[in-house]
Amino acid sequence: MSKTDVTRRGVLKTGAVAGAGVALPTIFTASSAAAYTNEPTGGTVTLGFNVPQTGPYAEEGLDELRAQELAVEHLNGMGDGGCLNTFSSKALKGNGILGKKVQFVTGDTQTKSDAARASAKSMIEKDGAIMINGGSSSGVAIAVQGLCQDAGVIFMAGLTHSNDTTGKDKKANGFRHFFNGYMSGAALAPVLKNAYGSDRRAYHLTADYTWGWTQQESIAAATEAVGWETVNNVLTPLAATDFSSYIAPVLNSGADVLVLNHYGGNMVNSLTNAIQFGLRDKMVNGKQFEIVVPLYSELMAAGAGSNVQGVIGSMNWNWQLQDEGSKAFVKSFGEKYGRPPSNSAQTCYAQTLLYADACERAGTFNPCGVAEALEGFEFDGLGNGPTLYRADDHQCFKDVLVMKGKDNPTNEYDTLEIVEVTPRAQVEYAPDHPMFAGGDLGKCNPGA
Amino acid sequence: MDAFLLQILNGLDKGSAYALIALGLTLIFGTLGVVNFAHGALFMIGAFCAVTLSKLLNLSFIVEDPTQKDFLGNPLKVKTPYIESWFGPEVGSVIIDWSVPLAILFAIPIMVAIGFIMERGLIKHFYKRPHADQILVTFGLAIVLQEIVKYFYGANPIPTPAPEALSGVANIGAVIGLDIVYPVWRIVYFCFAALIIGSVFAFLQFTTFGMVVRAGMADRETVGLLGINIDRRFTIMFGIAAAVAGLAGVMYTPINSPNYHMGMDFLVLSFVVVVVGGMGSLPGAVLAGFLLGILESFASMNEVKNWLPGIDQIIIYIVAIIILLTRPRGLMGRKGVMED
Incomplete structure (x- = not known):
């Protein structure tokens, strides 16, 4: 019979050491998980939707908010699921994000950089928002992206079309699904050449800011x-309302195309003024004078009324697309709100799902884990066909739409028609392209 | 030469809007001594009178057309305006087409009523308060008014085109052998502004009512001592000033699609016009309106912008600073007014 030397004190000591040993990795894991801003602790996770609710883009902001609410519904398993049914990634199950119910807070950007930063800051610091999404201006997007980088949360940009957002001002915590100026040019130029020929003289009127x-x-x-x-490029003040004095010189400039690098109210007014001056009825250099609006939005096309008829431009997405993802989104949105979604609404919806999906695939809300999951992510089923979130600059690459103002609209939403779906390969560019030079993604910041 | 004349026309056209708004502002300041920051909002409400009439004329009954589909694949709901079914498609569409000129008749009583309500309901309580209080309360009122309009009409611009017959361009240079084309509606706007300005001056100059108002503007106390109820006349002038701003807004809608914020876009410029013209001086407001409109147009010319980049954005304010430094009472202001 052997004697065992087991004592009560020995068992306790051994148990304590073994327990500590088993617990040690968990403690470290917990400690590292806590080391990012606004780690969700309860049964919910809070997203921050920062959109213009007042100011000239309030209508666009409202449409973004509709789409964001719809995305939250779908993430939480309500409604018809929308693009959760068509999204190539099957990580989202309609049970929130990582099992936590999704809730949201909203902020008003007012389409002013300082106001947008203040509302984003408030949502992060007071409401515990772990991700910021939305916006209708590049100035605002760049400002909020910088804030999110410093705060350690992910920024999923809304409508921002300036090359700088994923160019010289790109940030590791910022991601853009929307297309950009370069892509508009790459998509439009061949269509314009086919439509108007290669011997053209263009006069640009350009809004005097980054975009x-x-x-x-x-x-x-x-x-x-x-x-x-390019005959001339005239910078116009952002606050301008009557563009007649900028358009009058076009009449005798020898140009036969007017390119309006304007958006929103500026676009509505400059296009209206150009039509008033009879530019589209004019013959110059033996050719019909033409107007080009490189960046269209459905809401602004509606504001310009019949003036958009026949005018070519580009868009990130349009509700008339017939891929499964677009159809699912339009159906969900249309049945809930009784109107087709705008392209700014679609980008916010897609961004919210993409963020949620990245959290699921990463298995964490840690911004660095989420960023890693988004970088180089190839997906389909959210509209525009197969899409890549490029790791080098956090820019999405997908098909781009060339649009034209419809000649005989049948209703208030039927203002634009798709002329061409430009394939993704045609709008791609190298990460070190000179138009995007000067920036550095830097390192992902998980925050506190 | 063509470009030069074109910018003069542009300046006169821009100046028309400035002059009309500044005229109303000056009427209110000259009669009631109130600095009315809600005047831009009256311009905006006038524009939305045109939008409202256009919407009323476009009230439609809906018929589902199974041969066409909407964006969800349901039968398309085709709208037919009641007015076209009542008067026939041709007459109905002409009435709808002329909605902006018709809105002049629609806007006058509405704007006068809004002017009376504003003056009696709010502004009269601030007559004896400092100008800073008046500015605060009227600016607050302007924000309230534009938010009300936004609530009902949304933030997006609403296209309100000119009648087909008054759209397009006219070659007004043909008479002097030049090729100067100019939008017809802008010519109409300039003529309309000249008519309104002339009517206001004639009313003040050639009617007994106008004479009393002018006397009241010069010496309110003495006119009151003569047993004349000058306050009532000044209230009517507030209504007239509101109507002038409103009509400027109605006729402006085909030039730029109206939105709830358009009043604010004009407000600061109009105040500069009033200051440059001379606070309380009606001819000064009109003169300064046209002068600054022309100056702004010339500053937008490429030749000028190439020489002084950004000058188009600040020219009006530079002029205002120079006037305030060298002639504080403005171009045609009375000596002593705003000089102490």
């Missing part, structure tokens, strides 16, 4: 590459 500058540079470069000449 206007980069779009003008992109469109001029793309059209010059197909043989067009």
Whole structure:
């Protein structure tokens, strides 16, 4: 019979050491999980939707908010599921994100950088938002993206079209699903050449801020590459309402195309003024004078009324697309709100799902884990066909739409028609393209 | 030469809107001594009178057309305006087409009523308060009014085109052998502004009512001592000033699609016009409106912008600073007014 030396004190000591040993990795894991901003602790996770609720883009902001609410519904398993049924990634199950019910708070950007930063800051610091999504301006997007980088949360940009957002101002915590000025130029130039010929003289009117500058540079470069000449580029104040004094010089400039690098109210007014001056009825250099609006939105096309008829432009997405993802989203949105969604609504919806999906695939809300899951992510089923979230600059690459103002609209939403779906390969560019030079993603910041 | 004349026309056209708004502002300041920051909102409400009439004329009954589909694949709901079914498609569409000129008749009583309500309901309580209080309360009122309009009409611009017959361009340079084309509706706007300005001046100059108002503007106390109820006349002038701003807004809708914020876009410029013209001076407001409109147009010319980049954004304010430094009472202001 052997004697065992087991004592009560020994068992306790051994148990304590073994327990500590088993617990040690968990403690470290827990400690590392706590080391990011607004880690969700209860049964919910809070997203921050920062959209213009007042100011000139309030209508667009409202449409973004509709789409974001719809995305939250679908994430939480309500409604018909929308694009959860068509999304190529099957990580989302309709049970929230990582098992936590999704809730949201909203902020008003007012389409002003300082106001947008203040509302995003408030949602992060007071409401515990773990991700910020939305916006209708590149100035705002760049400002909020910088704030999110510093705060350690993910920024899923809304409508922002300036090359700078994923160019010189790109950030590791920021991601853009929307297309950009370069892509507009790459998609538009061949269509413009086919429609109007290669011997054209273009006069640009450009909104005097980051988006206007980069779009003008992109469109001029793309059209010059197909043989067009850029006659002049005139910067117009963002606050301008009557563009007649900028359009009058176009009449005697020798140009036969007017490119309006304007968005929103500026676009509505400058296009209306250009039509008033009879530009589209004018013959110059033996050719019919034409107007181009490189960046269209459905809401602004509605604001311009019949003035958009026959005018070519580009869009990120349109409700008339017939892929399964677009159809699912339009059906969900249309049945809930009684109207087709705008392309700014679609980008916010897609971004919210993409963020949620990245959390599920990463298995964490940690921004660095989420960013890693988004980088280089190839997906389909959210509209525009197969899409890549490029790791180098956090820019999405997908098909781009070339649109034209419809001649005989049947209702208030039927203002634009799709002229061409430009394949993704045609709008791709190298990460070190000169138009996007000067920036550095930096390192992902998980925050506190 | 063509470009030069074109910018003069542009300036006169822009100046028309400035002059009309500044005229109303000056009427209110000259009679009631109130600095009315809600005047831009009156311009905006006038524009939305045109939008409202257009919407009323476009009230439609809906018929489902199974041969066409909406975006969800349901039968398309085709709208037919009642007015077209009542008067026939041709007459009905002409009435709808002329909704902006018709809105002049619609807007006048509405704007006068809004002017009376504003003056009696709010602004009269601030007559004896400092100008800072008046500015605060009227600016607050302007924000309230634009939010009300936004609530009902949304933030998006609403296209309100000119009648087909008054759209397009006219070659007004043909008479002098030049090729100067200019939008017909802008010519109409300029003529309309000249008519309104002339009517207001004639009313003040050639009617007994106008004479009393002018006397009240010069010496309110003495006119009151003569047993004349000058307050009532000034209230009527507030209504007239509101109507002038409103009509400027109605006729502006085909130039730029109206939105709830358009009043604010004009407000600051109009105040600069009033200051440059001379606070309380009606001819000064009109003169400064046209002068600054022309100046702004010339500053937008490429030749000028190439020489002085950004000058188009600040020219009006530079002029205002120079006037305030060298002639504080403005171009045609009375000596002593705003100089102490």
